[in-house]
Amino acid sequence: MSATILVKAAILVDGTRADILVSEGVIVKIGSGLSMPAGTSGAVTVIDGNGLTALPGLVDLHTHLREPGSEQSETILSGSRAAAIGGFTAVHAMANTSPVADTAGVVEQVMSLGDAAGYTTVRPVGAVTAGLAGLRLAEIGAMANSRARVRVFSDDGKCVSDALLMRRALEYVKTFDGVIAQHAQEPRLTEGAQMNEGTLSGQLGLAGWPAVAEESIIARDVLLAQHVGARLHVCHVSTAGSVDVIRWAKARGIRVTAEVTPHHLLLTEDLALNYDARFKVNPPLRRSEDVRALRNGLADGTIDIIATDHAPHPSEDKDCEWGAAAFGMVGLETALSVVHAAVVHTGHLSWTDVARVMSRVPAEIGRVPGYEFGIEIGAPANFTLYDSSVSRVFDTTMLHGKGQNSPYLASALPGQIIATIHRGYPTVLDGKLLSPEELAPYAGVNRG
Amino acid sequence: MRHLLTTKGLDRDTAIGILDVAEEMAEASARTVKKLPTLRGKTVVNLFFEDSTRTRISFEAAAKRLSADVINFAAKGSSVSKGESLKDTAQTLAAIGADAVVIRHPASGAPTVLARSGWIDAGIINAGDGTHEHPTQALLDAFTIRRRLHGDASRGKGLDGVTVTIVGDIVHSRVARSNVWLLTALGAVITLIAPATLLPIGVGHWPVAVGHSLDRALETNPDVVMMLRIQSERMQASFFPNAREYSRQWGLDDERMARLYPTTIVMHPGPINRGLEISSAAADSAQSTVLEQVTNGVSVRMAVLYLLLSGEREGLA
Ligand SMILES: [Zn+2]
Numbered sequence: 001m002s003a004t005i006l007v008k009a010a011i012l013v014d015g016t017r018a019d020i021l022v023s024e025g026v027i028v029k030i031g032s033g034l035s036m037p038a039g040t041s042g043a044v045t046v047i048d049g050n051g052l053t054a055l056p057g058l059v060d061l062h063t064h065l066r067e068p069g070s071e072q073s074e075t076i077l078s079g080s081r082a083a084a085i086g087g088f089t090a091v092h093a094m095a096n097t098s099p100v101a102d103t104a105g106v107v108e109q110v111m112s113l114g115d116a117a118g119y120t121t122v123r124p125v126g127a128v129t130a131g132l133a134g135l136r137l138a139e140i141g142a143m144a145n146s147r148a149r150v151r152v153f154s155d156d157g158k159c160v161s162d163a164l165l166m167r168r169a170l171e172y173v174k175t176f177d178g179v180i181a182q183h184a185q186e187p188r189l190t191e192g193a194q195m196n197e198g199t200l201s202g203q204l205g206l207a208g209w210p211a212v213a214e215e216s217i218i219a220r221d222v223l224l225a226q227h228v229g230a231r232l233h234v235c236h237v238s239t240a241g242s243v244d245v246i247r248w249a250k251a252r253g254i255r256v257t258a259e260v261t262p263h264h265l266l267l268t269e270d271l272a273l274n275y276d277a278r279f280k281v282n283p284p285l286r287r288s289e290d291v292r293a294l295r296n297g298l299a300d301g302t303i304d305i306i307a308t309d310h311a312p313h314p315s316e317d318k319d320c321e322w323g324a325a326a327f328g329m330v331g332l333e334t335a336l337s338v339v340h341a342a343v344v345h346t347g348h349l350s351w352t353d354v355a356r357v358m359s360r361v362p363a364e365i366g367r368v369p370g371y372e373f374g375i376e377i378g379a380p381a382n383f384t385l386y387d388s389s390v391s392r393v394f395d396t397t398m399l400h401g402k403g404q405n406s407p408y409l410a411s412a413l414p415g416q417i418i419a420t421i422h423r424g425y426p427t428v429l430d431g432k433l434l435s436p437e438e439l440a441p442y443a444g445v446n447r448g
Numbered sequence: 449m450r451h452l453l454t455t456k457g458l459d460r461d462t463a464i465g466i467l468d469v470a471e472e473m474a475e476a477s478a479r480t481v482k483k484l485p486t487l488r489g490k491t492v493v494n495l496f497f498e499d500s501t502r503t504r505i506s507f508e509a510a511a512k513r514l515s516a517d518v519i520n521f522a523a524k525g526s527s528v529s530k531g532e533s534l535k536d537t538a539q540t541l542a543a544i545g546a547d548a549v550v551i552r553h554p555a556s557g558a559p560t561v562l563a564r565s566g567w568i569d570a571g572i573i574n575a576g577d578g579t580h581e582h583p584t585q586a587l588l589d590a591f592t593i594r595r596r597l598h599g600d601a602s603r604g605k606g607l608d609g610v611t612v613t614i615v616g617d618i619v620h621s622r623v624a625r626s627n628v629w630l631l632t633a634l635g636a637v638i639t640l641i642a643p644a645t646l647l648p649i650g651v652g653h654w655p656v657a658v659g660h661s662l663d664r665a666l667e668t669n670p671d672v673v674m675m676l677r678i679q680s681e682r683m684q685a686s687f688f689p690n691a692r693e694y695s696r697q698w699g700l701d702d703e704r705m706a707r708l709y710p711t712t713i714v715m716h717p718g719p720i721n722r723g724l725e726i727s728s729a730a731a732d733s734a735q736s737t738v739l740e741q742v743t744n745g746v747s748v749r750m751a752v753l754y755l756l757l758s759g760e761r762e763g764l765a
Binding site: 194197198199200201202203204205206207208210274275276277316319320321322323324 | 456533534535553554555556557558560561564565577578579580581619622625648649650651653654
């Protein structure tokens with residue numbers, strides 16, 4: 001079934017108001033006073049966009065969907081729903097599943113399950129090393145040439161710490177226009193690490209995760225990327241020193257891109273004070289100086305994109321002592337609101353910048369087509385409508401994945417996604433997710 | 449007092465109040481009939497996720513002298529091996545009707561998690577959590593110092609101007625942390641002595657002086673020298689090269705002992721590695737309080753149990 005959607009009087013990122021007409025999966029008209037074309041058949045939806053900001057569909061370069069293998073934490077369907085309600089129309093599913101996404105078979109399965117769910121485009125990330133074991137390369141070429149056309153490779157969760165293997169990986173993915181997304185964490189410097197290493201970790205008696213363990217890997221990797229002329233992407237940059245290293249690398253013309261998570265833009269290490277494991281994440285929450293440097297780095301372009309590192313866990317993995325708890329927080333549902341609070345409110349980014357760092361550039365890094373021009377006539381209809389005027393106290397009813405491990409529960413956050421349009425059909429309307437049944441006819445037509 | 453989780457944040461008056469109650473308890477314990485009926489009908493659970501016979505029997509003796517019922521619960525399971533979870537254990541103890549839970553746990557913060565969880569309503573006493581705190585050890589250390597200095601006139605007094613040098617593995621020591629906060633609150637002046645590898649990052653922000661030379665620290669004739677236990681795994685992890693080098697630089701050996709002022713108190717939380725951080729002669733000397741610390745431990749733990757369970761559970765800490 002094809003859908004025709006007319007959005008009335010939404011606010012585009014440049015501040016102008018416009019109607020947006022979608023037909024057959026494409027934005028066909030943008031202008032004022034648009035109406036439904038005569039003789040429109042199929043499903044027809046009119047959305048009152050008054051007061052809503054229209055953003056191009058958000059693209060997450062760093063999502064843990066947990067399927068296959070940990071379906072009690074998240075499935076591709078449940079994670080896709082969390083993505084849609086967060087305004088995402090494409091997510092990159094990290095490779096640390098079980099089995100690991102290190103073969104064409106697994107990545108094709110992940111993509112197919114994403115298409116079948118229909119809430120968001122699921123782009124599988126391939127492992128860099130077989131089984132994430134850090135010993136030999138995974139079948140990068142097979143994954144790149146598979147139906148899933150993988151372009152992002154990462155052992156995320158683990159660092160490719162062997163310098164020679166990292167060099168080879170950077171060189172090898174050049175063959176396929178791929179990129180290595182490095183989880184920068186020197187393993188020996190972070191054995192048993194629990195939180196940012198500093199005065200607070202010393203007082204709380206929690207083993208420290210020193211900034212240098214991240215910065216030293218980034219420094220090594222940018223030099224390796226320069227040496228072999230490859231593309232490097234740095235996952236979840238968390239320290240002021242890392243921002244400096246990346247700024248230096250970019251000034252030298254090294255092809256490095258970097259991401260920061262919403263939580264590292266807003267939260268600080270002192271939240272560990274009561275040992276509430278919802279705030280345990282890897283890399284850890286850092287100092288307020290780091291948060292400032294990350295915001296400034298994002299504003300000046302040193303950091304290219306925002307990525308969620310959405311990491312769902314079952315409650316028993318958080319409802320325990322800090323040392324036993326799993327690392328990670330869910331983030332898809334809250335990403336845009338947190339970005340709004342952390343960098344839009346503060347004047348670091350405009351909505352045009354948000355569209356760049358949460359849609360166009362992550363798509364470019366991941367080689368996801370269709371996001372080059374944002375909301376434009378002729379572009380695939382992937383966009384979201386955001387009410388920036390509201391403020392909500394965040395609670396578990398607003399979480400739509402399986403994980404409830406959000407650090408924002410009981411906190412007031414600005415804004416709400418009112419509608420998300422994915423491949424020309426709605427996944428969210430009136431602030432509510434469509435049901436899988438409601439989605440089925442659209443998802444089917446776009447499948448495969 | 450609702451819980452005793454840390455000494456950080458304990459104010460001077462509260463701390464002196466606990467020490468004064470411990471004086472009462474010590475006095476009662478000195479009588480021929482040691483048992484008090486105070487906590488009859490109360491249930492105290494010793495929940496130990498980590499073996500420590502010394503601490504457990506001290507709490508057990510304290511609870512029994514106050515006529516409480518004592519249940520010893522040796523729980524297995526830690527951050528590494530998935531055993532019974534803290535939550536399940538806590539809910540079990542709540543169902544049993546525990547009034548106080550004395551918890552020893554290898555994970556820093558486990559007592560805090562328990563106290564804030566809502567899984568159990570009992571008063572929680574931290575009996576040592578990871579590398580975080582060991583508040584009753586610090587209280588018994590303060591009690592011991594105060595008694596040595598003031599004898600029967602200890603009641604109501606702080607430790608104003610008392611100089612305390614703490615030596616050894618500060619970074620991994622919950623005893624050191626609890627002592628730093630408590631003794632500082634009581635007015636003592638603290639110096640930490642260790643190789644740089646055994647000092648926590650950020651120690652510069654602690655309310656203490658920091659040095660690396662034990663000899664230089666001893667030249668200042670501190671009132672108290674507190675030696676910390678060194679664990680052999682620290683050598684394997686390259687915190688220092690070997691035991692010989694450690695004891696030469698930071699051990700309280702016979703020669704250093706001979707240089708101490710005769711009034712300097714020598715403390716050790718035990719168990720002792722004789723010949724490593726402290727020589728036998730030093731540990732057994734008249735200046736050593738090692739055994740007094742054990743005796744005082746019971747009085748201090750009686751005081752804490754009493755304050756948690758005798759009805760005045762609102763208000764403090
Ligand atoms: Zn990661």
